[in-house]
Amino acid sequence: MLLENVIVGLVQLVFAIVLAVLALYIGFSVLNRITKDIDEEKELAKGNVAVGIVVAAVFVAIALVIESGVSGLSAGISKALALGIFTPDGLIVVGLAVFQLVLGILLSVGSIYLALTILDKLTKGVKEFEELKKGNVAVALEMAGVIIAVAWIIQSGVIGITAALA
Known part of the structure; x- marks a missing residue:
């Protein structure tokens, strides 16, 4: 049983x-x-700190959402093991957990795209992408805040999916 759990953990x-x-x-x-x-x-x-901030925010945002999906995957696999991982119910649970993780990835990337597109439309007096290229750290921090805030909210939704599947 211990060896089986270690193997499952490594696969996860x-x-x-x-x-x-x-x-x-x-x-x-x-x-x-x-x-x-x-x-x-x-x-x-070139050392453009503003671009570095936004890239880092995108990576952190994706990690936030994926973390909740990975937790859901772990919970799903644990539940599938209890049911019998190769039984129809076990396979359905694992399939749903993988679906949740993939959904989390798609939601995180899609929400970042949507958030930055909307931010660009809302702030008509500031051309964020031009300012970013110039190295404007204040604009980069604004964009990073929007990216991470949206990911945090999306993470809650992915956690909600996990709770529904449990």
């Missing part, structure tokens, strides 16, 4: 790491699309 860890790296890659790619005229990699190489 590897699965979570793979999905986390994938989600961070997707998040960085989406940020590149949102920021249009900014080459984040070049700006980071």
Whole structure:
């Protein structure tokens, strides 16, 4: 039984790491699309702190949401083990837990895109992306706050899904 739990734990860890790296890659790619005229990699190489703040906020936001999805996956696998992981009920529980994690990734990336797009529309007097390219740290902090706040709210929704599945 102990060996089985260790193996299941290792599988969960590897699965979570793979999905986390994938989600961070997707998040960085989406940020590149949102920021249009900014080459984040070049700006980071030049030492643009403002761009670094926003990139870091995107990574933190994705991690916040994914963490709740990974917790749901762990709970789902534990429940599936109790039911019999290869029984129809066990497989359904694992499937729902994986779905929840994937949903969390999609929601985090989508919410970041939506939040930055709406912020850009709401603040007509400030062109956030142009200011970001100039290295405006105040604008970067504003954007980072919006990104993390939205992720925090999305995380609550993913946790709610976990509670419903438990």
